Amino acid sequence: MPKTYLTNAKLYTGEVVFQNGFILIENNKIFAAGDLAEMPEPAADDKVINLKGKASILPGFIDIHIHGADGADVMDATKEAILTMSRALPKEGTTSFLATTMTADRSQITDALKNAAEYIERENNEGAEVLGIHLEGPFLNPKRAGAQAPGNIIEPSCDLFDKWLEEANNHIKLVTLAPERKNGYDLAQHLTSAGITASIGHSDAVYAEVEKAVESGVNHATHLFNGMRGIHHREPGVAGTVLMMDEVKTEMIVDGIHIAPEMVKFAYKVKGSEGTILITDSMRAKGLGAGKYDLGGQAVTVDADRATLADGTLAGSILTFRDAAVNMMDYTGCSLEEIVKMSSVNPAKQIGVYDRKGSLSTGKDADFVVLDENCEVLMTFCRGKISFTGSVEQ
Secondary structure, eight states, rough: OEEEEEEEEEEOSSSSSSEEEEEEEEEEEEEEEEEEGOOOOOOOOOOOEEEETTEEEEEEEEEEEEOETTTTGGGGHHHHHHHHHHHHHGGTTTTEEEEEEEEEOOOHHHHHHHHHHHTTTTTSSOOSSSEEEEOOOSSSOOOOOOSSSSGOOOOOHHHHHHHHHHHHTTTTTEEOOTTSSSTTHHHHHHHHHTTTEEEEOSSSOOOOHHHHHHHHTTTTETTTTTTOOOBBBBHHHHHHHHHHHHTTTEEEOOSSSSSOOHHHHHHHHHHHTTTEEEOOOOOEEEEESSEEEEETTEEEOOOOOOOOOOTSBBBBBOHHHHHHHHHHHHHOOHHHHHHIIIOOOOHHHHHTTTTTTSSSSSSOOOEEEEETOOOOEEEEEEEEEEEEOOOOOO
């Protein structure tokens, strides 16, 4: 079978950087990647894409917190909705994601979980790969509901979670919960023992409660600063505590709206690239422009740069992953190498898929994005296949 080579590009593997590198794809896997001087000689029928020293190759972005895009939402509970998202995301450099649910009626959550699981198990899915499910709610604190429907928020329940895990055919990878609520610490322990990432979010916990949550297995924080008790000089709250704790990786929505650029810089100074994960938390309006939409059954108004409920509460984002990465570099001065950790390496490790995703190591899935000198997406490969292409001279 013919192989595909991409040559003459700056190569970020997630472990090292090659100033003039190549990547070789065979059978949808990474067969080799490294310095151009060590590249095998292509065969006559192999495809060679020469990037002429004007591009960078990065591991594909992994969005572990995304509700929708291009008019589709995970809570639509249809195969068409997930397919629409999978087809749309490669244009922003995203090669895989977690289908993220919302707080809703139990039957609606069940339908969404079943649908996502069935989609994951289908053969020949297109575009960005669905790696699993992020269950955001309903085990939250109504005091920090944000855009989650407060009337459907319930206390944590191991029994209900187990039922949903069965309905999802064990595809739930990440759960956002408010551990300070009744049975919350028990659920955190239960998730951890099952190999599922427990994340504190939509939580009103104080320092001692967050500390107990971490002792119970919580090692992740959902959209830092948003939907959580903030920092106060007499009580660090959820935000201050998770920033202090090395055990916890923190998501950030870096659109300049959910978190002020100065606070992004502050958080990055504390957590660094090792402790930060970029997400979009985007909703169905992403890619469609201004208008009226819905999120979890709630009316949402989208203008040029944000999505809000009727009372002005932010309702997810319309952020692309490419823009999140560029904003992060602008706000903090971090490097593209550090972006790779926050967008690919860390999320892959956090949800237990680093054996096949998150870096450009031999044998892993050929998921990567090609960026030009302005960090615009030129090409995106999902499992060895071109899922998006812009203008690339060959």
